[in-house]
Amino acid sequence: MRDTQTQSRKAPPKAAAKKRNGAAASDEIVAVLREFSVGQYGRRLDLSAFEGGPLADVARAVNASADHVEAEIAEARQRIEVVSAGVDEAIEAMVKLVIQGDLTGGLRIGVADSALAPLIAGVGQVMETLKKFVTEIREAALQLSTSSSEVLAAATQNESSTSAQASAIHETTATMEELKGASHQIAENAQMVASIAEQTLSGGRQGEGAIKAFMLSMEKVRHNAIEVDDAIAKLSKRVERIGTVVEVIDEIADRSDLLALNAALEGAKAGETGRGFSIVAAEMRRLAENVMESTKEIKNLITEIREATHAAKEASDGNKREASEGEKLGSNAMQNVSGILAGIQETSDAARVIHLATQQQRTATEQVVQSMSEIEEVTRQAQAGSKQATGAAAELTKLAERLAELVRRFRVD
Amino acid sequence: MTEASSEILMFQVGVRVFAAVVHDAVRIGSVAASPPDDLVCESALGTPFEQTRGIVVSGDEPGTERVLVVDQVIGIRSVPDVDVHPLPAFAAACLSSGAVSGFVLVDEVPMLLVDLPTLVRERPGVPAHEATP
Numbered sequence: 426m427r428d429t430q431t432q433s434r435k436a437p438p439k440a441a442a443k444k445r446n447g448a449a450a451s452d453e454i455v456a457v458l459r460e461f462s463v464g465q466y467g468r469r470l471d472l473s474a475f476e477g478g479p480l481a482d483v484a485r486a487v488n489a490s491a492d493h494v495e496a497e498i499a500e501a502r503q504r505i506e507v508v509s510a511g512v513d514e515a516i517e518a519m520v521k522l523v524i525q526g527d528l529t530g531g532l533r534i535g536v537a538d539s540a541l542a543p544l545i546a547g548v549g550q551v552m553e554t555l556k557k558f559v560t561e562i563r564e565a566a567l568q569l570s571t572s573s574s575e576v577l578a579a580a581t582q583n584e585s586s587t588s589a590q591a592s593a594i595h596e597t598t599a600t601m602e603e604l605k606g607a608s609h610q611i612a613e614n615a616q617m618v619a620s621i622a623e624q625t626l627s628g629g630r631q632g633e634g635a636i637k638a639f640m641l642s643m644e645k646v647r648h649n650a651i652e653v654d655d656a657i658a659k660l661s662k663r664v665e666r667i668g669t670v671v672e673v674i675d676e677i678a679d680r681s682d683l684l685a686l687n688a689a690l691e692g693a694k695a696g697e698t699g700r701g702f703s704i705v706a707a708e709m710r711r712l713a714e715n716v717m718e719s720t721k722e723i724k725n726l727i728t729e730i731r732e733a734t735h736a737a738k739e740a741s742d743g744n745k746r747e748a749s750e751g752e753k754l755g756s757n758a759m760q761n762v763s764g765i766l767a768g769i770q771e772t773s774d775a776a777r778v779i780h781l782a783t784q785q786q787r788t789a790t791e792q793v794v795q796s797m798s799e800i801e802e803v804t805r806q807a808q809a810g811s812k813q814a815t816g817a818a819a820e821l822t823k824l825a826e827r828l829a830e831l832v833r834r835f836r837v838d
Numbered sequence: 839m840t841e842a843s844s845e846i847l848m849f850q851v852g853v854r855v856f857a858a859v860v861h862d863a864v865r866i867g868s869v870a871a872s873p874p875d876d877l878v879c880e881s882a883l884g885t886p887f888e889q890t891r892g893i894v895v896s897g898d899e900p901g902t903e904r905v906l907v908v909d910q911v912i913g914i915r916s917v918p919d920v921d922v923h924p925l926p927a928f929a930a931a932c933l934s935s936g937a938v939s940g941f942v943l944v945d946e947v948p949m950l951l952v953d954l955p956t957l958v959r960e961r962p963g964v965p966a967h968e969a970t971p
Contacts, residue, residue: 696845
């Protein structure tokens with residue numbers, strides 16, 4: 426611009442100015458003014474060319490105006506340079522403050538210009554605001570650090586809890602799977618127990634019938650034993666009667682033997698004459714001995730019969746006792762079997778109920794297993810999310826620490 | 839020619855069989871039917887087991903009888919006299935009882951021949967001539 430002004434201040438040649446007059450002078454002034462209008466103040470009018478003319482004062486005024494404008498422009502330029510220097514100094518000082526982080530003091534610049542007062546005031550407000558921000562950011566960073574640490578701890582705890590929960594759910598699912606298998610086995614066993622109870626019930630009823638038949642048999646045995654007892658008593662009386670008769674016969678035979686002996690003795694004493702008598706006596710004695718031998722055999726037989734009847738009586742009494750005992754045992758067995766049948770019936774009913782319940786349990790267990798699988802999947806997702814949250818919390822903690830570290834660089838106190 | 843023979847009464851006391859001359863016995867009786875005072879249960883022959891029969895022998899006094907209690911009267915046999923042997927004097931002297939008069943072979947089996955009246959007079963272990971007052 427100065428080059429332009431220097432160029433434009435060059436005076437026009439005197440010969441050319443002398444040639445101007447009237448309209449030419451006006452044109453000259455218009456041209457200069459047109460240059461002024463586009464901010465070119467370097468050109469001046471040649472006053473000598475207007476000497477004596479009506480436009481000489483205008484030309485002087487134009488030149489004076491141009492000089493004045495140029496002076497104003499120079500002054501403005503100088504002021505702009507001062508203000509620019511102040512602004513640069515302020516910006517540089519502020520940048521230094523920001524870089525150094527020292528916000529404790531105010532902005533001090535060497536340029537004293539009233540135009541910089543709003544800037545200084547604005548920068549001061551900015552500094553105050555920045556101090557306030559830094560203070561708040563510091564507090565917020567501190568709270569953020571604390572909170573992020575708490576969040577990290579909570580997230581870590583949550584991750585641990587979620588892992589433990591996932592492990593527990595996994596174990597629970599495995600246990601429920603085993604329970605499902607056990608329920609299935611229990612249902613089958615209950616079915617088997619119910620079947621066996623039915624078979625046992627059928628067998629027990631057959632046993633009940635057998636015991637009834639046994640009791641009838643025992644009653645018949647007891648009646649038969651009584652009849653046998655009566656028959657034995659009659660037989661014993663008959664045998665006793667036979668024994669008495671045999672005793673009589675034996676006595677007669679003994680006397681006959683004795684008589685025969687004495688006859689033989691007398692025959693022997695008589696010598697030859699008594700020989701025939703002795704022979705008859707000997708024959709009689711043989712008969713008597715035969716009779717006694719027979720009666721002895723009969724006595725032996727009677728003794729055997731007595732022993733046999735006694736044994737039969739004992740056996741019959743034993744049969745009666747055993748039959749009575751058998752009837753009592755049968756009655757007891759009947760009561761026991763009735764109790765057993767009732768118990769088996771209850772067992773059968775209970776086994777059926779258990780079978781039904783275990784089937785329901787199995788269904789419920791399967792549903793629980795299904796639910797546990799879904800819960801396990803959800804927990805697995807929650808575990809992954811918890812890990813992500815823990816990572817994010819850790820990252821947040823680092824960021825909070827970084828922010829606190831950055832904010833610590835600013836001193837506001 | 840008929841061989842001379844003797845009629846002997848065979849009886850059993852305990853497990854032994856003895857012989858006596860038939861004339862020594864008055865009769866054969868029943869122990870149960872005999873008076874208890876007349877019974878001779880223990881003798882030099884021993885003590886009978888069953889005591890069913892009694893051989894009635896004449897007592898010391900006329901009209902009295904003693905009954906030798908035996909187990910069994912086997913019977914009366916006729917044996918040749920050659921089979922009847924009296925007891926040698928030395929043997930008789932060695933015996934404490936004087937009721938043994940010899941021995942007799944019956945079916946080639948020797949058995950003692952007993953003098954029944956002497957036997958019933960003896961007390962057990964005491965000879966008859968000492969027992970008699």
